[in-house]
Amino acid sequence: MIAVIGIGANLGDARANVLDALARLDAQPGCRLVAGSSLWRTAPIDSSGDDYINAVALLDTELDAHALLAMLQAIETAHGRERPYRNAPRTLDLDLLLYGDEVIHTPALSVPHPRMHERAFVLAPLLEVAPSAVIPGQGHAADYLPAVADQAIVRLDR
Numbered sequence: 001m002i003a004v005i006g007i008g009a010n011l012g013d014a015r016a017n018v019l020d021a022l023a024r025l026d027a028q029p030g031c032r033l034v035a036g037s038s039l040w041r042t043a044p045i046d047s048s049g050d051d052y053i054n055a056v057a058l059l060d061t062e063l064d065a066h067a068l069l070a071m072l073q074a075i076e077t078a079h080g081r082e083r084p085y086r087n088a089p090r091t092l093d094l095d096l097l098l099y100g101d102e103v104i105h106t107p108a109l110s111v112p113h114p115r116m117h118e119r120a121f122v123l124a125p126l127l128e129v130a131p132s133a134v135i136p137g138q139g140h141a142a143d144y145l146p147a148v149a150d151q152a153i154v155r156l157d158r
Contacts, residue, residue, distance in 0.1 A: 002034065003068055004098035004130070005057040006113065006122050009079075011091045014053040015039060015156075017079055021092055022057055024075050030062035031071075037125035039156040045119065053156070056097070056125035065099045069109050072096060097122060103136050112136055117144040120151035 005025060009017040018039060026033035035058040042052050061068055072094035079092035097113045104111040112135050116122045126133050126141055133141040 001061055001100045002098075003059045003061050003065075003096060003100070004126060004133070005059055005072065006054070006093075006095040006097045006116070007057060008052045008054045008093045008095075008121065009091055010044065010047075010050045010052040012080075014050070014091075017092045018053050018055050020079070021075060021094060022055065024078075025057050025059055028071055032060045034058040034060050035129040037128045040121060040125055041154045041156055042121040043152055045121070045151065052121065054121040054125060056122065056129055058129050065096065065102065065104055065109060065111060066106075068099070069096050097126070098133075098135070101134070101136050112138065117141065118148065120145075120148040120153045123148060124153050124155070 007018050007021050022033060022036045025031060037056045040054045042054055044052060063071060076092050076094055095113055096109065096111055097116050099111045102111060113122070117135055117138050123141055123145055127145070131142070135141055138144075
């Protein structure tokens with residue numbers, strides 16, 4: 001199964017945390033990193049603190065969606081992720097954006113991620129590594145770029 005993982009950080013060494021997350025994803029049993037986007041700098045949306053460093057990973061995984069979510073949360077915890085309040089600044093945030101073409105709605109997990117089509121920090125890196133990406137129930141990810149054109153985003157060198 002190909003899963004799409006959104007990666008972001010704005011506390012500590014955010015760039016190093018995002019790069020480490022890409023490496024950790026590739027090192028997980030039953031997982032192989034297919035592609036990692038460039039790093040992108042964005043201002044916080046519905047949050048506070050420093051700018052975020054973001055990326056998207058395409059992950060070939062044998063894990064089911066809930067096991068993958070648990071693995072992502074374990075990587076966040078290893079990076080000192082705390083959740084003092086909704087949308088708090090973070091050392092590392094890993095979101096399961098897409099899990100193949102599946103639509104999943106459980107108390108613990110919503111896939112596709114419900115706001116991914118509203119976020120330049122998701123769409124730009126996603127389209128870099130998967131230009132023809134489709135969001136189940138929404139359509140082609142590229143169709144949503146014009147709606148997020150007002151969100152400042154800058155592609156960075158790794």
